[in-house]
Amino acid sequence: MLKPIFLTGVIAMLLCGFAALSMAEEKGNPRKGKYLFRSNCRTCHQDSGTAPYLGPDSKTVSQWQKAFEKKQYSEFKCKAEWEKRSAEELLDIFTYLHKYAADSPSPAKCQ
Numbered sequence: 001m002l003k004p005i006f007l008t009g010v011i012a013m014l015l016c017g018f019a020a021l022s023m024a025e026e027k028g029n030p031r032k033g034k035y036l037f038r039s040n041c042r043t044c045h046q047d048s049g050t051a052p053y054l055g056p057d058s059k060t061v062s063q064w065q066k067a068f069e070k071k072q073y074s075e076f077k078c079k080a081e082w083e084k085r086s087a088e089e090l091l092d093i094f095t096y097l098h099k100y101a102a103d104s105p106s107p108a109k110c111q
């Protein structure tokens with residue numbers, strides 16, 4: 001009688017473990033993010049563009065988190081540009097910007 005219940009428990013625990021593992025690995029690709037940022041955002045956000053220069057070092061880690069994860073971008077003038085990108089693309093862009101943020105171990109400009 002107890003056996004099937006025990007087995008179900010073990011299977012449930014295994015499934016949860018795998019789900020947690022795949023969540024932890026679900027990070028964007030910073031190289032793709034850089035490419036996407038340069039081709040979709042930098043067109044405006046550079047010295048000669050229509051918007052001020054913007055690169056990873058323009059903001060701190062927590063400011064980037066606010067912009068992306070808390071969806072602060074819905075207040076930005078270029079909200080429509082963000083909405084054109086898929087969730088996966090935004091995750092890649094976020095990973096790139098956040099990795100080289102002003103207060104990260106390796107701050108970088110977008111060249």
Ligand code: HEC
Nearest residue numbers: 040041043044045050051052054067076077078081082085
């Ligand atoms: C069509 C031109 C254009 C494109 C493309 C564009 N933006 Fe913008 N963005 C703007 C303008 C204009 C503002 C408002 C700037 C201001 O008044 O300070 C802005 C504001 C912002 C801000 C807020 C500025 C700040 O200092 O807090 C961020 C962050 C931002 N954009 C990121 C992005 C990202 C990421 C992308 C690519 C997904 C992108 N932008 C694409 C024109 C653009």
